[in-house]
Amino acid sequence: MKITLLGGNGFIGDYLAAKLKKQNGCELRVVGLASQASNDYIQMDLSRPNERLRPLIDWSDTVVILTRDDIKIIDNLLATLTAREHPIKIVYLSTLLVYPDSDLPQDENSPLEPRTDYEELKCVEERKLLWLMAENSFCKLCIVRMANVYGDIKNRGVINSLFQAILTSALFEINSPGDSTRDYIFIEDAAELLAFLVLWPQNLSHEIVNICNGRAYSVQEIKQIAEMITGVKINTVSGPSVLEKKKIIGDNKKILSLSGYRMKHDLRQGLKKTLHSYKKYFNLEV
Structure with missing residues (x-):
């Protein structure tokens, strides 16, 4: 092909x-x-x-x-x-x-x-x-x-910003009100x-x-899991309010039925692997 x-x-x-x-x-x-x-x-x-x-x-x-x-x-x-x-x-x-x-x-x-x-x-x-x-x-x-999608330094989403803040001691900006889930x-x-x-x-x-995974998490929930994984308290700052939907969750029954695939990573497992990738990128101990 x-x-x-x-x-x-x-x-x-x-x-x-x-x-x-x-x-x-x-x-x-x-x-x-x-x-x-x-x-x-x-x-x-x-x-x-x-x-x-x-x-x-x-x-x-x-x-x-x-x-x-x-x-x-x-x-x-x-x-x-x-x-x-x-x-x-x-x-x-x-x-x-x-x-x-x-x-x-x-x-x-x-x-x-x-x-x-x-x-x-x-x-x-x-x-x-x-x-x-x-x-x-x-x-x-x-x-x-x-x-x-998250998991690597090339990603430019909220999880990228979160790990950049953890590994560079920068402030993590959360757009107001910060309770939307994805x-x-x-x-x-x-x-x-x-x-x-x-x-x-x-x-x-x-x-x-x-x-998709079929489950939604807020930025605050992701931050809490990342803090547990890294042992680092993340300092945050409030960003501007943005136009966005409050909750978006996908139904993944069709793709799992077609493929027979079983998800290999929940959010905690995925964030652990993400941390490993970022530490390699920043030449930190892995």
Whole structure:
């Protein structure tokens, strides 16, 4: 199988590429904006038309979209894909944040209720790709709605900020009021399940699948677990209030049923491994 990862040199892409390279019969191409020395890496600005994109898409059996949220990237990809006549599978990385604010786990049939610009853009990109699938019978689409992924220094989320504060004795900023809860998944579990969907012989023309843990934690709860693991009291400062949903939890029954996978990390186990990664990065004792 010939697989192209668009935006594949980022946090999730690094782990996904490592998983796929271990699979027999997989040929991999990774596309990113930054310069990188590798035989399977292609430097390309996907937000601009590029004549090198068409032969790359023609070469691919599956294209995985891991790029930053940018409608220009999706539009350029759509223009290239509509000219293709051979079967292709598209795997698009979306987010659980498109679901409504709710105390209940949201499954793949839940309505979408975007609130922020980021959430709205993800919904727009999903709709554009669904249009492509509807207009082109050769195309199969798998939309992956991902929980908050953590576990490595490349991650730029709240857990990254937390461990940076622990290891550099910096203040940890918590945006007011700080009681929102999110579904978090460790990067090794996320990459394992995403690799499954990339390789999965999908029968239907389109699928929507959550990748998540099915449990939500607040920033305060994560902070308390991190303090227990590290033995370090984290000094905090209140940040500005932000527009965000109070509670987002995904329902992971579908992906676990399809894959037969059992989650290997709860939040405490994942944070322990995360601490190990950060200590290695900062050249501290591990």
